[in-house]
Amino acid sequence: xxxxxxxxxxxxxxxxxxxxxxxxxxxxxxxxxxxxxxxxxxxxxxxxxxxxxxxxxxxxxxxxxxxxxxxxxxxxxxxxxxxxxxxxxxxxxxxxxxxxxxxxxxxxxxxxxxxxxxxxxxxxxxxxxxxxxxxxxxxxxxxxxxxxxxxxxxxxxxxxxxxxxxxxxxxxxxxxxxxxxxxxxxxxxx
Amino acid sequence: xxxxxxxxxxxxxxxxxxxxxxxxxxxxxxxxxxxxxxxxxxxxxxxxxxxxxxxxxxxxxxxxxxxxxxxxxxxxxxxxxxxxxxxxxxxxxxxxxxxxxxxxxxxxxxxxxxxxxxxxxxxxxxxxxxxxxxxxxxxxxxxxxxxxxxxxxxxxxxxxxxxxxxxxxxxxxxxxxxxxxxxxxxxxxxxxxxxxxxxxxxxxxxxxxxxxxxxxxxxxxxxxxxxxxxxxxxxxxxxxxxxxxxxxxxxxxxxxxxxxxxxxxxxxxxxxxxxxxxxxxxxxxxxxxxxxxxxxxxxxxxxxxxxxxxxxxxxxxxxxxxxxxxxxxxxxxxxxxxxxxxxxxxxxxxxxxxxxxxxxxxxxxxxxxxxxxxxxxxxxxxxxxxxxxxxxxxxxxxxxxxxxxxxxxxxxxxxxxxxxxxxxxxxxxxxxxxxxxxxxxxxxxxxxxxxxxxxxxxxxxxxxxxxxxxxxxxxxxxxxxxxxxxxxxxxxxxxxxxxxxxxxxxxxxxxxxxxxxxxxxxxxxxxxxxxxxxxxxxxxxxxxxxxxxxxxxxxxxxxxxxxxxxxxxxxxxxxxxxxxxxxxxxxxxxxxxxxxxxxxxxxxxxxxxxxxxxxxxxxxxxxxxxxxxxxxxxxxxxxxxxxxxxxxxxxxxxxxxxxxxxx
Numbered sequence: 001x002x003x004x005x006x007x008x009x010x011x012x013x014x015x016x017x018x019x020x021x022x023x024x025x026x027x028x029x030x031x032x033x034x035x036x037x038x039x040x041x042x043x044x045x046x047x048x049x050x051x052x053x054x055x056x057x058x059x060x061x062x063x064x065x066x067x068x069x070x071x072x073x074x075x076x077x078x079x080x081x082x083x084x085x086x087x088x089x090x091x092x093x094x095x096x097x098x099x100x101x102x103x104x105x106x107x108x109x110x111x112x113x114x115x116x117x118x119x120x121x122x123x124x125x126x127x128x129x130x131x132x133x134x135x136x137x138x139x140x141x142x143x144x145x146x147x148x149x150x151x152x153x154x155x156x157x158x159x160x161x162x163x164x165x166x167x168x169x170x171x172x173x174x175x176x177x178x179x180x181x182x183x184x185x186x187x188x189x190x
Numbered sequence: 191x192x193x194x195x196x197x198x199x200x201x202x203x204x205x206x207x208x209x210x211x212x213x214x215x216x217x218x219x220x221x222x223x224x225x226x227x228x229x230x231x232x233x234x235x236x237x238x239x240x241x242x243x244x245x246x247x248x249x250x251x252x253x254x255x256x257x258x259x260x261x262x263x264x265x266x267x268x269x270x271x272x273x274x275x276x277x278x279x280x281x282x283x284x285x286x287x288x289x290x291x292x293x294x295x296x297x298x299x300x301x302x303x304x305x306x307x308x309x310x311x312x313x314x315x316x317x318x319x320x321x322x323x324x325x326x327x328x329x330x331x332x333x334x335x336x337x338x339x340x341x342x343x344x345x346x347x348x349x350x351x352x353x354x355x356x357x358x359x360x361x362x363x364x365x366x367x368x369x370x371x372x373x374x375x376x377x378x379x380x381x382x383x384x385x386x387x388x389x390x391x392x393x394x395x396x397x398x399x400x401x402x403x404x405x406x407x408x409x410x411x412x413x414x415x416x417x418x419x420x421x422x423x424x425x426x427x428x429x430x431x432x433x434x435x436x437x438x439x440x441x442x443x444x445x446x447x448x449x450x451x452x453x454x455x456x457x458x459x460x461x462x463x464x465x466x467x468x469x470x471x472x473x474x475x476x477x478x479x480x481x482x483x484x485x486x487x488x489x490x491x492x493x494x495x496x497x498x499x500x501x502x503x504x505x506x507x508x509x510x511x512x513x514x515x516x517x518x519x520x521x522x523x524x525x526x527x528x529x530x531x532x533x534x535x536x537x538x539x540x541x542x543x544x545x546x547x548x549x550x551x552x553x554x555x556x557x558x559x560x561x562x563x564x565x566x567x568x569x570x571x572x573x574x575x576x577x578x579x580x581x582x583x584x585x586x587x588x589x590x591x592x593x594x595x596x597x598x599x600x601x602x603x604x605x606x607x608x609x610x611x612x613x614x615x616x617x618x619x620x621x622x623x624x625x626x627x628x629x630x631x632x633x634x635x636x637x638x639x640x641x642x643x644x645x646x647x648x649x650x651x652x653x654x655x656x657x658x659x660x661x662x663x664x665x666x667x668x669x670x671x672x673x674x675x676x677x678x679x680x681x682x683x684x685x686x687x688x689x690x691x692x693x694x695x696x697x698x699x700x701x702x703x704x705x706x707x708x709x710x711x712x713x714x715x716x717x718x719x720x721x722x723x724x725x726x727x728x729x730x731x732x733x734x735x736x737x738x739x740x741x742x743x744x745x746x747x748x749x750x751x752x753x754x755x756x757x758x759x760x761x762x763x764x765x766x767x768x769x770x771x772x773x774x775x776x777x778x779x780x781x782x783x784x785x786x787x788x789x790x791x792x793x794x795x796x797x798x799x800x801x802x803x804x805x806x807x808x809x810x811x812x813x814x815x816x817x818x819x820x821x822x823x824x825x826x827x828x829x830x831x832x833x834x835x836x837x838x839x840x841x842x843x844x845x846x847x848x849x850x851x852x853x
Contacts, residue, residue: 027639031647031668054668057644 013059014067014102022094029053029090035082045072049082049092052099068103071110074117118145128182131172135165192223192317195251196309197242198287199233199258205287206231208297209305214257214287217306221313225249234264239271246275253277253316257285257309278321280766280840285312311849318845322766327819329415330515331355331757336407336696339367340386340739341731341746342520343393348750349518350398354757357512358393359421360403362451364469365390367522371452371546373553373560375739376602377633383468383555390470404475408509410517410700411795413820414726415762417514425505427476428462432500435472439492439501440464448480450557454547456565457557462492466555476501516726516753517700519710520746521693523732526581526589526685534580534653534683540566541660541680542653544580545599548682552606562610564680571614571679574607575662576600577650578620581686589686591707594736596684597624601634603682604643616643617676619650619664627740646674653681687736701794702727710734720749728752767840768821769796769828771814782813782835788827789814796820797827 015026029050036048047055047070055063067073078093086092103109104117122141126134139156143149159165172178196218200206215229226249230238233256245251254277256268261284269279285308295301331354335346338360346358358365369375370390372382393399402421409420443460450459452466461481462474482489483503493501528544529537541564543551554560564571578600582593597620604616623645625631637643648671650664659677666672689708690696697704702722703711710733713721720728728749731742756762769788772781780802789797800815814836816827825838837843 025639027642030635030638051669054666059644 013056013061014064014099015056015059017102018056018095018098021098022091024091024095026053026057026095028088029057030088032087034085034087035090035092038081038085039076040079040081041075041077042072045075046070047072049076049096053090053092053095056095056099065108067099068106069108069110071112073099073103074110074113115146115148118142121145124182128179129175130169131175131178132170134169135159136167137169192253193225193249193251194221194223194253194255194313194316195242195245195249196221196224196227196255196257196313197233197238197245198227198229198309199238199256200229200231201233201259201288201292202231205258205292205305208292208295208301209287210302211305213302214305214309218255218257218309218313221310223253223317224313226251233258234267239267242268242271243275246272246277251277252281253313253319254282255285255309255312255316256282257287257305257312259288260284260286260290280322281316281319283312283316283319285309307853310852314848314852315845318842318848319840322839325764325766325768325818326761327413327415327764329757329760329762330417330513332357332512332514333516333518333753333757334359334407334417334419334512334514335518335520337367337520337522337731337733338362338365338393338401338403339520339522339731339742340369340389341522341733341742342367342518343386343389344743344746345518345520345730345750345753346393346399347389347396348747349753349757350393350396352750352754352757354398354754356396356399357421357514358399358401359405359407360401361406362465363404363426363463363475364465364471365393365401365403366466366468366470368546369739370466370468371454371549371553373549373556374602374606376598377627377629379602379605381554383553387468387470390468394470401471402510403471407696407699412514413794413817415515415756416819417517417726418511419514419517420509420511423508423510425478425502425507426473427478427502427505428474429500429502429505430471430473432498433473433496434498434500435464435474436497437464437474438495438497440474442491442495444489444491445480445482448477453550453557454544456547456550476503516728516756518728518730518746518749518753519696519700519702519722519733520730520749521690521696521733523687523736524690526587526688528683528685530581530587530685531683533651534577534681535655539653539655539660539681540564541571542683543680544683544685545596545603548603549599552603552610560610562607562614569679570611572611573676573678574604574614574616574680574682575650575660575676575678576603576616576618576682576684577662578618578684579649580683582684583621584686587686589688589707592624592736593684593687594624595687595738597622597634598627598630598738600682600684601625601637601643604637605641608641608643616641617662617678618643618645619648619662620645621647621649627738648674687732689733693733700724700727720745720752726756764819765823766818767823767838768818769816769823769825769836769838771816772835772837773813780811780813780835781833782831783833784812784814785832786814787830787832788836791826791830793824793826794820794822796822 033050036042036050042048052067055067073096076096083091119142122138125141126138198211198215200211211229215227219227226245232238254272265284269282272282273279287305291305333349333356335342335358346356350356369386375382404426405421405423408422411418439462443462445461447458449455450457462476464474478484535542550556551562578596581587581589607616625634646666648665648667650662652663654661660681662676662678664674666674693708702724705711710729712719713723730746730749796817798815799812801809802811804810827836828838
């Protein structure tokens with residue numbers, strides 16, 4: 001039960017951070033639930049997108065934390081089905097990004113986030129280095145990061161035969177430019 | 191021998207689906223007195239009516255039976271067709287084959303037989319029908335509008351602008367009503383008094399409007415076009431002609447501790463007072479219940495200071511009787527008080543107020559000059575909780591209906607609060623947000639998105655005081671019913687809109703119907719929304735159901751248009767289905783014995799006493815007489831009459847017995 005009254009104008013609420021980072025006002029959401037109804041992964045979520053938004057609308061630490069600790073925010077694929085259909089034009093994936101980043105920063109991200117994050121990072125490494133997706137590099141990187149060394153190994157021969165696993169990366173021409181983009185957006189590794 | 195035509199309608203499949211209509215037509219042809227019988231797909235259509243008219247001429251019919259739907263639907267249609275073909279319209283009757291037969295029975299032989307029987311009954315009635323002529327009654331072209339709020343003002347102005355006389359009666363010392371108490375109005379946030387006061391002044395100055403403030407309707411007699419209304423003009427104890435409205439008496443009155451009704455008890459007023467600065471008329475009234483002079487005969491300060499000697503302690507109530515043609519009820523509503531809520535502190539917490547009190551706090555003309563200060567200690571509240579549906583949609587509190595205006599005014603309150611207390615936070619507990627209306631939902635969204643009101647979906651279960659704060663306990667049903675507790679500085683209850691305390695008595699005085707909540711009943715919820723079941727009495731505004739200002743004004747104008755239409759004729763035509771006392775010549779032979787049981791039985795006060803005199807003027811007998819203007823043709827008197835001296839034209843005993851005898 002909440003006891004303190006916190007106001008949205010307070011700058012340290014998640015809602016205020018969302019507003020500062022994306023320009024989206026949480027007050028726009030009127031809790032119709034269309035996002036949750038259309039979300040392809042909402043059935044797997046402990047908190048559906050609209051529930052996350054409802055928590056943030058309060059602007060109270062307790063509810064902010066509940067949102068940040070949820071596993072659901074990590075399952076969001078940013079497929080944008082929700083924001084495409086949202087009657088109030090709330091861009092939920094952008095909000096999810098802010099919540100996830102904040103959860104990581106505070107070290108309260110759900111354990112489920114580990115593998116998901118490992119995959120994200122492996123993917124970004126691949127893009128940073130080659131300018132595109134380098135499958136074997138990505139797989140190796142992900143396995144190192146996640147520790148799931150033997151998982152799905154039996155798929156590799158089949159994929160190789162069908163030409164889905166190139167041994168060497170295909171580099172793009174402007175890899176230097178890509179690296180500069182990474183540097184500009186992330187500073188060092190994010 | 192009669193020459194009656196029977197016209198059986200299929201009503202598409204409505205009748206023909208279960209009744210064998212050609213068979214009914216054929217059976218009808220065999221009834222003695224019927225000379226013509228046909229069936230047709232839609233008798234009410236143009237070709238159908240033509241068919242009847244031509245048959246009347248061709249077969250020289252002197253009576254018509256249309257076997258179709260309920261007479262409530264198309265009786266006027268067919269009677270008009272009959273009249274156009276030269277038959278008295280009251281010799282045209284309808285057999286109800288649809289509501290009374292086809293819609294309520296299966297398709298079989300018996301259903302068709304019943305349809306044929308219904309036709310036979312009506313043929314018998316037509317044989318005993320007599321030609322009737324519509325009744326003409328004169329119209330007094332003066333309207334009475336009861337209630338001087340925005341509904342009454344609008345109605346009065348519209349009728350007056352149509353060129354008719356209006357008497358506007360208001361029970362309090364000034365017109366203006368609830369609207370004059372509001373700070374701003376949704377969805378535009380324009381100042382209520384700024385838009386209302388010009389109308390008040392216009393009503394007061396209009397040459398066709400006679401204003402009667404501090405007055406109440408005492409008695410209503412008569413009927414449409416010819417009401418006799420008695421109004422009690424309560425004594426203001428001030429000579430309105432002599433008073434210049436200087437206000438010296440108001441400032442000098444020593445008794446200044448009377449809770450001010452206009453400010454909803456948030457301020458005080460003296461015993462001689464003008465309700466608010468823009469009051470119309472702007473002349474003071476003495477509140478005799480609180481005046482020291484009237485309590486113990488001492489004081490008299492107002493009389494001493496009055497420069498024109500306008501104080502009249504001896505002034506008495508006046509009873510004024512007027513001839514009125516039409517009445518518009520615009521008596522408005524009241525708000526449920528906060529003491530009706532034990533769970534919210536029984537009204538004992540000073541900072542738990544109702545919506546109208548918040549209006550006064552936010553109003554520039556209010557006790558705080560528009561600064562939001564809580565009543566207990568005058569501090570600026572930093573957290574305010576608004577509770578919508580306080581008492582509304584609450585069967586346990588006797589108000590299962592939606593009060594309609596609260597969603598909107600609560601949104602408005604959160605905005606007014608935020609505009610005045612920038613760092614404040616408004617919370618709204620609600621069940622649904624009902625904001626149907628032009629620019630209404632956008633307005634509510636603005637309160638949430640721009641003025642940062644936090645809306646929590648759920649009812650508040652309890653409020654209690656702790657350390658100078660009001661603890662509001664609710665739950666958020668959008669978060670699986672998670673309990674929510676808010677420490678508030680002030681709580682505003684959007685309490686239920688209810689009918690005025692006097693509404694039931696008033697309805698009985700006027701003989702109009704009202705619902706179980708005391709709201710006046712309209713004649714038809716969709717098609718006759720501003721008429722009552724009593725001819726010549728109309729409704730406007732929140733006396734009928736909770737209404738907002740735009741709807742009230744629209745209804746006021748609608749009622750005004752109805753009155754103007756009524757006054758556009760010099761005479762009214764009424765259905766001649768009225769009771770008649772047997773008076774065959776010579777009058778002495780009237781079978782009425784003068785017991786006047788009928789007079790007590792009549793719900794419409796339509797029975798009068800008439801003296802039969804001989805040539806020398808000596809009264810030889812007193813008998814009953816029906817006032818055809820008042821009689822509604824219900825037939826109660828007929829049932830009561832012991833000597834069978836009263837009969838109902840168009841539904842005589844003879845006719846009804848003839849109908850029964852055919853079965």
